[in-house]
Amino acid sequence: MVSSMNSRPAHDTERRPLIAASMLGADHGRLYEAAVAARDAGVDFLHIDVMDGRFVPNIAFGPGVVRSLNDVGVPMIVHLMVDEPERHVSSFVDAGAAYVTFHLEATRHPHRLLQETRRLGARAGLAINPGTPVDAVTELLSAVDLLLIMTVNPGFGGQKFIRSVLPKIRRAAELLATANPQAFLEVDGGISAETVADAVAAGSTVLAAGSSLFSSGDVAAAVDTLRSRCAGERG
Ligand code: DX5
Numbered sequence: 001m002v003s004s005m006n007s008r009p010a011h012d013t014e015r016r017p018l019i020a021a022s023m024l025g026a027d028h029g030r031l032y033e034a035a036v037a038a039r040d041a042g043v044d045f046l047h048i049d050v051m052d053g054r055f056v057p058n059i060a061f062g063p064g065v066v067r068s069l070n071d072v073g074v075p076m077i078v079h080l081m082v083d084e085p086e087r088h089v090s091s092f093v094d095a096g097a098a099y100v101t102f103h104l105e106a107t108r109h110p111h112r113l114l115q116e117t118r119r120l121g122a123r124a125g126l127a128i129n130p131g132t133p134v135d136a137v138t139e140l141l142s143a144v145d146l147l148l149i150m151t152v153n154p155g156f157g158g159q160k161f162i163r164s165v166l167p168k169i170r171r172a173a174e175l176l177a178t179a180n181p182q183a184f185l186e187v188d189g190g191i192s193a194e195t196v197a198d199a200v201a202a203g204s205t206v207l208a209a210g211s212s213l214f215s216s217g218d219v220a221a222a223v224d225t226l227r228s229r230c231a232g233e234r235g
């Protein structure tokens with residue numbers, strides 16, 4: 001069914017936080033090499049941004065990219081920034097995504113789609129924009145494997161971390177601790193040496209990072225920097 005099924009890590013509570021390399025920040029002409037470099041630098045996931053030019057202004061990556069990056073051997077979190085994600089989840093599951101994450105704001109029946117994502121064989125992720133309150137997802141938390149809190153408005157890499165989202169990350173961590181402690185809490189946007197400690201202290205367990213990993217040309221050093229800056233923020 002899903003080729004990456006066996007390569008998915010168990011939910012890991014020992015080594016938090018985990019790092020997801022957001023491939024949007026890599027050289028798109030050398031995506032495979034960038035993914036291998038990220039793997040060799042020890043990242044835990046590849047984060048693959050999918051944009052439709054409607055839900056967000058930009059356009060990015062389709063299932064073919066996911067399929068091509070499968071044999072890098074790092075589980076992929078697909079982040080769908082598309083309207084009507086129900087039309088697209090299955091093709092990303094078929095392409096090998098370990099997690100398929102869609103936006104609450106983009107669909108009318110999020111609970112149904114979370115169930116459907118799991119039924120298709122992937123883990124189910126739910127994302128919310130900076131302007132969406134976390135209380136809007138309370139009733140959905142038991143059905144998610146990953147909650148993604150956007151720390152920028154989605155659509156582009158290299159934006160500034162929105163600090164006013166921090167209390168929402170804290171609130172999300174509290175809600176998940178009760179409703180679904182196994183689920184990951186991912187943050188995405190503006191994660192860098194300057195912001196990572198606050199994101200982790202607020203309770204995030206997966207850090208998506210694009211430009212901070214890939215812009216320096218030394219992914220391994222950038223991963224080490226992120227890890228060292230948040231050491232001690234969480235057990
Ligand atoms: C933005 C994307 C992010 C983006 C993050 O809409 O969802 O995953 O790649 O890029 P940085 O880390 O540069 O903010």
Ligand code: ZN
Nearest residue numbers: 049079188208
């Ligand atoms: Zn993303």
